[in-house]
Amino acid sequence: MKDTQSKRQWSKRTRAVHQGTRRSQYGELSEAMFLTQGFVYETAEAAEQRFIKSGEDEYIYARYGNPTVAMFEERIAALEGAEDAFATASGMAAVNGALTSMLRAGDHVVSSRALFGSCLYILEDVLTRYGVEVTFVDGTDLDQWRNAVRADTKAVFFESMSNPALEIVDIAAVSEIAHKVGATVVCDNVFATPVFSDAIAQGVDVVVYSATKHIDGQGRCLGGVILGTKDFIRKTVEPYLKHTGGAMSPFNAWVMLKALETMDLRVRAQAASAQAIAEALDGHPALERVIFPGLQSHPQHALATRQMEAPGTLIAFDVKGGQAATFKILNGLEIIKISNNLGDAKSIATHPATTTHQRLSDEQRDALGITRGLVRLSVGLEDPEDLIADLTGALSVL
């Protein structure tokens, strides 16, 4: 039994608590975890029929779909304003699934060059291995997008806010450029978060998230999701993913589903703290620069304000004195943990040059502003005054 029939269009926060709920015969209030791989059919004829055409809420095998996973998919699709969603084993399974399911040898893709290391691997190494041509552009330069798209461009790809240097791509303008040549716009929206971004309304065709980040928000499970039209999700993405094995596990879907109930409150609190921390660090004598879209000094502050409801939960800062000085500061932190996840309740500091973006060449890192002094800070749910004290205490070592 589904719990979503309603005449009213409830707000995002309300949908995040209720949308997609399926109740068993017991009428449980909290969503049940259907930890099952398979499903039983009344008769052999019913099994045959389901393999020919399965209706809504008729399942075959958890790699194809599962009621708990379906609850998560319906809830996140409702939040994002997408017609449909397919949940995946990780964020990278989502990026790979969205692109690989639609592309063929001979297709052309235009991508922003400022990407998370694993996204870059898919664009630079995997797709090209199968005969897809990829042109990289500076995602902040609309002329480069205009010059790169061609009649045979099948897709454009970008992180709406890049990892780790927080460059912002103009979603509406790039979507318009892509649509003029009939290309599909695929946006990795992790840093913008489902709370602050309205990417589909701004022109994006396919949104991907690593659910591992703000959606879980408490560092427990890997997951991802691809959002788009019913046609794209069911005719292009689903056949590819159900046969290649990138589906989300029902256990992880249950964790993500329940986490969506609190995501709005968590992410808003984290973003408010991020703004306070960025303002406190701005101009600190030990720092070369503080990068945060909520600061006037961010080169795309106006675009960020127009495109997102709030500038997010991540800050980057460049420490004077290179890697040695930066490691000293990282090692001096008490509350903030040295790790490489983000969007967690626990604040996390990452040194991209030696971890998440280690694989890149020096030239690639230079082009993206990933210096030896760059720190990516994911702001968590601790008291912001404690986080500021932790950071300024560590910085005082210099």
Ligand SMILES: Cc1ncc(COP(=O)(O)O)c(C=O)c1O
């Ligand atoms: C922008 C971006 N996309 C995708 C991913 C991959 O997500 P996952 O680790 O869930 O595979 C990450 C992870 O850090 C990311 O930052």
